[in-house]
Amino acid sequence: xxxxxxxxxxxxxxxxxxxxxxxxxxxxxxxxxxxxxxxxxxxxxxxxxxxxxxxxxxxxxxxxxxxxxxxxxxxxxxxxxxxxxxxxxxxxxxxxxxxxxxxxxxxxxxxxxxxx
Numbered sequence: 001x002x003x004x005x006x007x008x009x010x011x012x013x014x015x016x017x018x019x020x021x022x023x024x025x026x027x028x029x030x031x032x033x034x035x036x037x038x039x040x041x042x043x044x045x046x047x048x049x050x051x052x053x054x055x056x057x058x059x060x061x062x063x064x065x066x067x068x069x070x071x072x073x074x075x076x077x078x079x080x081x082x083x084x085x086x087x088x089x090x091x092x093x094x095x096x097x098x099x100x101x102x103x104x105x106x107x108x109x110x111x112x113x114x115x116x
Contacts, residue, residue: 023082024095026075031100033072035107040068045108047076051083052092052101057109 034045043064049057065073083090092101 020082023078026078027092027095027097030072030075030079031097031104034104035100040072042108043067044072044076045104048092048101049104049108051079052105057105 030044030048034041034048046058046064047060050060054060065076068076092098
């Protein structure tokens with residue numbers, strides 16, 4: 001069974017080199033939010049940490065999309081679409097977000113382990 005290609009997805013993948021700036025802008029917003037103390041921060045951190053290493057940091061529950069604002073969900077969707085269209089694996093550190101992802105691990109995973 002072949003899944004249908006979403007409208008616009010083919011052109012997005014073909015032109016992904018032209019769409020990097022919006023992806024970086026979305027990532028900036030997501031990392032800023034994940035580092036904050038809002039109710040959405042943990043959900044966004046889970047998304048980013050699952051990308052970094054789901055085996056160690058846990059996966060991302062798609063139901064968490066229901067707990068974030070539409071703009072945040074759109075940023076997550078843009079990142080997901082970009083990663084799906086990228087040729088080969090790419091991780092936050094390769095995109096210049098090493099310090100931010102390490103900070104999220106320390107805040108959301110190591111701090112939780114220390115509390116147990």
